[in-house]
Amino acid sequence: MSRLEDYLETIQPELINTARLFGMEEKLPLFRMEAEEEKDLYRICFRYEDAAAERSVPVPSDPDPRVRELHRKRAARRLCKQACYDLCRKISGIRPPWGSLTGVRPTHLMLEALGEGLTPEAAVARLTEEFDVTPEKAELLARIARVQGELPAPGDGWMDVYIGIPFCTTRCAYCSFSSGEIGSGKLVAPYLGALEREIGAGAEILRESGKRLRALYVGGGTPTALPEEEFRRLLDCLLGAFPDAREYTVEAGRPDTITRDKLRAIRQGGIRRISINPQTMNDRTLQVIGRAHTARQIRDAYALAREEGIPQINMDVIAGLPGEGMAEFSRTMEEAVRLAPESLTVHTLAIKRSSAFGEKQTAFRQGRGEPALLPSGETAAEMVRLGRDTAQGMGMRPYYLYKQKYMAGNLENTGYALPGAECLYNVDIMEETSHILALGAGGISKRIYPEEGHIGRAPNVSNIEAYISRVEEMIRRKRELFLEEKG
Numbered sequence: 001m002s003r004l005e006d007y008l009e010t011i012q013p014e015l016i017n018t019a020r021l022f023g024m025e026e027k028l029p030l031f032r033m034e035a036e037e038e039k040d041l042y043r044i045c046f047r048y049e050d051a052a053a054e055r056s057v058p059v060p061s062d063p064d065p066r067v068r069e070l071h072r073k074r075a076a077r078r079l080c081k082q083a084c085y086d087l088c089r090k091i092s093g094i095r096p097p098w099g100s101l102t103g104v105r106p107t108h109l110m111l112e113a114l115g116e117g118l119t120p121e122a123a124v125a126r127l128t129e130e131f132d133v134t135p136e137k138a139e140l141l142a143r144i145a146r147v148q149g150e151l152p153a154p155g156d157g158w159m160d161v162y163i164g165i166p167f168c169t170t171r172c173a174y175c176s177f178s179s180g181e182i183g184s185g186k187l188v189a190p191y192l193g194a195l196e197r198e199i200g201a202g203a204e205i206l207r208e209s210g211k212r213l214r215a216l217y218v219g220g221g222t223p224t225a226l227p228e229e230e231f232r233r234l235l236d237c238l239l240g241a242f243p244d245a246r247e248y249t250v251e252a253g254r255p256d257t258i259t260r261d262k263l264r265a266i267r268q269g270g271i272r273r274i275s276i277n278p279q280t281m282n283d284r285t286l287q288v289i290g291r292a293h294t295a296r297q298i299r300d301a302y303a304l305a306r307e308e309g310i311p312q313i314n315m316d317v318i319a320g321l322p323g324e325g326m327a328e329f330s331r332t333m334e335e336a337v338r339l340a341p342e343s344l345t346v347h348t349l350a351i352k353r354s355s356a357f358g359e360k361q362t363a364f365r366q367g368r369g370e371p372a373l374l375p376s377g378e379t380a381a382e383m384v385r386l387g388r389d390t391a392q393g394m395g396m397r398p399y400y401l402y403k404q405k406y407m408a409g410n411l412e413n414t415g416y417a418l419p420g421a422e423c424l425y426n427v428d429i430m431e432e433t434s435h436i437l438a439l440g441a442g443g444i445s446k447r448i449y450p451e452e453g454h455i456g457r458a459p460n461v462s463n464i465e466a467y468i469s470r471v472e473e474m475i476r477r478k479r480e481l482f483l484e485e486k487g
């Protein structure tokens with residue numbers, strides 16, 4: 001086997017993701033690939049029936065054999081994906097908005113280009129030419145990079161803390177998280193007991209590591225799904241353990257879990273930022289997606305949060321929900337303007353296999369039941385544009401972006417915020433530039449090794465009962481990750 005073939009040995013999952021951009025993953029096994037190394041060139045050709053796409057690239061060289069190997073492998077794999085992309089594009093006639101990019105963090109490529117000293121215009125040109133990203137999306141990345149450049153840089157001396165509350169009142173039909181419905185609530189007390197133990201141990205890890213706390217984010221699940229007394233107890237515990245964060249955020253996603261007492265506990269704790277997430281302001285859709293609350297409850301929750309003096313509220317909405325067209329999404333955007341959040345995150349629906357929608361789609365493919373009535377990719381793209389225009393009309397700027405698999409129209413999720421209302425944690429988690437100490441079921445702690453371009457991970461188990469019984473093991477994993485030197 002040649003070196004080139006060697007590098008491509010495990011490329012198949014990436015090719016599947018590439019073909020999936022065009023809905024062509026079932027045709028992929030019929031593609032024929034030729035890979036050759038000739039006269040200092042890597043050459044790869046894909047063929048399907050009469051169509052063919054060929055690309056070549058000079059074989060990278062570097063005096064350091066380790067660096068040379070790394071660059072050659074990267075060049076070979078990139079070339080292979082791009083040739084496969086070209087063939088899919090040729091056959092289908094489709095141009096995906098993000099071109100051949102299949103990873104979840106396209107901002108990395110923009111930051112990489114700017115880091116090499118390219119001007120924003122040249123970086124946009126590189127993304128459009130090399131990866132076929134549309135100018136609209138490449139320019140969005142350039143704007144995001146500019147805003148991120150204004151935020152306090154993370155750096156090795158800082159750490160973020162994530163605290164997960166894996167309970168929700170009901171399960172959204174698109175949810176693939178491990179959150180359990182709160183049900184009888186019998187797991188709440190033992191879960192909080194275990195979490196408090198881990199919070200105490202996490203504070204020790206932070207102190208022993210010598211790092212400073214940057215952003216603390218309480219997410220889930222829905223943290224405000226906890227009963228009032230337990231919610232206060234949790235805030236007391238985490239603010240006692242982590243008193244000096246630059247930024248605190250508490251997710252209060254479902255309006256039916258928000259009470260005056262919980263908002264007061266948030267404010268009294270000095271927390272300035274919460275997230276109240278309608279997803280849509282259409283009652284029919286809210287029912288279809290299993291949210292068990294109404295648009296009216298969203299309005300009331302915003303009014304209550306303002307009354308209690310919460311200065312920063314984030315709003316999440318989703319483009320591409322079942323049964324929605326432009327009229328429904330426009331209504332949601334009009335309501336967003338009226339509610340005037342400080343930040344707006346425009347998601348695109350992603351249907352994961354493990355969600356209720358995913359199961360419904362699978363059943364339909366197997367000849368059972370009805371499909372979910374989803375808007376077309378073009379309509380979802382129109383919605384995303386309207387989300388952008390609405391956010392910009394409110395004075396917001398895009399500041400973070402990520403993609404997920406199975407997103408409608410191969411689109412993206414973008415966070416917009418008023419200047420100064422950007423959430424540092426959201427940037428850190430997406431850019432993977434900050435150490436993250438993640439506490440609670442399902443949290444994944446990350447230690448960044450910037451020099452080596454490596455990220456060490458320590459995952460907590462997702463199952464709530466397993467987390468409760470194995471919390472000491474979860475603590476040990478994190479101590480090893482953050483306090484032991486890499487071997």
Ligand code: SF4
Nearest residue numbers: 168171172175179221
């Ligand atoms: S609120 Fe979030 S975590 Fe809870 S069920 Fe819905 S999507 Fe899942």
